[in-house]
Amino acid sequence: MDDDNTMPELAAVRDQWVGVEFDWTTFEMSAENMVAWAKACGETDPRFIDPSHHDFQAHPGFTTHCMSGRVFPKEFPQIGGGFGIDGGKRVEVRAPIRSGDTLTATTTIADIFEKTGRSGTMIFIVQRMEFRNEAKDLVSTVDWKMIKKAE
């Protein structure tokens, strides 16, 4: 159930900030890191651990380690308590990421909402990074759910 005391403020923050782009960063994809990541995750499929494989590509969640330059937009209001915790990641794989690709990531606030459970009311802020290769193809979308306790 939503908390009536915080909803109006949160609704205003949502209206103002959801969909706003606030960071643009580039990342170089190296075969060495792609292989090391996949092997550390216990991967055995040669598509992900053998750079000589004809379909060599990054592991599905490889872009989750790419951090935007800012966590929040400039002038984003302080909502909830503290910095928050990492509530999880959702990855959409749109196309293979190849060794040598330079990816450009655009970061937006994708959603802001709250939920109430045993731990009280928590605020969820979803930061979305969309990664495009040099051909401008969307290759990966990562949603990062930050959870903060409502004050």
Added chain:
Amino acid sequence: MSAITRFEDLEIGDDLPGESPDVSMPRVTAFCHAAKHVFERFIDHEAARREGFAAAIVPGIMSQGLLASMIHRWAPGCEILEIDTVFRGSLLVDSEITMTGAVTDTDDDALIAELDLAIVAEDGRTGVIGTARVQFEQ
């Protein structure tokens, strides 16, 4: 259940073979270097305890990667279209964790399976839950 090579062999309710992946300190440290996430809470038990954890913890994004690898072993050649994980609790480095998965839905026209996923810690707590959509070859 053994590896799935054909979509036709799938049934809703099928379980993926459970796995206990390697989350030893050397393996987690290797991941942290590949991810450029070299933080003490992941690679140093004592430092993690000073931060209030029971021991060093497995990075959330590594737990997602472990689940992806399990899916690739279960369905060789498949493509993971989407994987969504919720980090509910800490998984400790140098502990025994167990990954499970099950088929919850199928799209027979698109050859896509939907999965529920989970990782359970050594003490029985559920550390990660999630879902995935997996594309099979035509």
